[in-house]
Amino acid sequence: MKYTPAKPPITGETLDSLTERLREQGEPTFRAKQILEWVYKKRARSWDEMTNLPKPLRAWLDATFDFFPAKLVLGKQSTDVTDKLLLELSDRSLIETVIIRAPQDGVGIEHSRKTICISTQVGCAMACAFCASGLAGLKRDLNAGEIVAQLLNVCYREDALTPRARMELASFDNIVVMGMGEPLANYDNLIRALTILNAPWGLGFGARRITISTSGLVPKILKLADEPLGFRLAISLHGATDEVREKIMPVNKAFPLEKLIPAISAFSEKHGRMVTLEFILIEDVNDSIAQAEALADIARDLHAHVNLIPYNTVEGLPWKRPSVQRQEDFANVLRAVRVPVTLRREKGHDIDAACGQLRLKTEKDRDALAV
């Protein structure tokens, strides 16, 4: 489960840890800031670009750290607003990172608001019945550097030759930790990575624009509530009663709604901000009016926003998306009692909701070719 790469990624270093490594090496400690500035601000693509560092130091960095721990191997563009990137790690594991664009009136899609959805594990142990990422179980946790590197992969583009062009291409508005894996099951690496993304010497990305999504690991939600950085929280609920939730989310056995709901409440009280309840609508599983009413009660008590996501078929799984009328009927129950609700419509989310499929397919192809 634990993987130690031959060389640790530079993107897993904090200012303190890198300063310490340089001190041990007999280098001046101010070099740590210079190095991180090249990585995050100037978006260097090689050690050789770090021209204000002496050559022997660049050679040491090259021998000590992995510059690109997550390499882009495939980019897939959906019909409208979503791009999916398949990244290969140093042990050849594959992970997915998704770019989701929110179309705005009068603005071309290339200038629309961008959300980056990142992964935290290779596979997932949570075994949610509807999810492609959980189909093959958990392979391993990502280290902090691999989590951070997903963002840098979005920032880098082969055609962006100057630091300024890289910065322009790097602009995105939100990060959601909602890709492959259960983020809170990889807690320490997650927090280290988000600290690096947030820090002024790192990517400088505001904590309020970072959302962590969990299937409901109650002790970790309570731990997250105590973190000094105020990240946003989303809960993959997908069932508004224990009976329904348990059918599709095994995590509900350990943390049923009577434990989960107070933990969400404690989080939002501590951070004073609205939590999002994610609810994938699956035909004849959780799309009844009774489920909508139960969900409305939960959302009202928690002052939560509800995000309804019509299910997208996953190869090898039997579940289906409800009709548009049924989706609307469900949403109307929530609207009637003034619960803030979003019903996703964009086609591009097909590859977003079916997270994990691109990786599974590529792994199968690779096995077939034995490469």
Ligand code: SF4
């Ligand atoms: S939905 Fe999330 S928590 Fe559940 S198996 Fe898939 S990746 Fe894991």
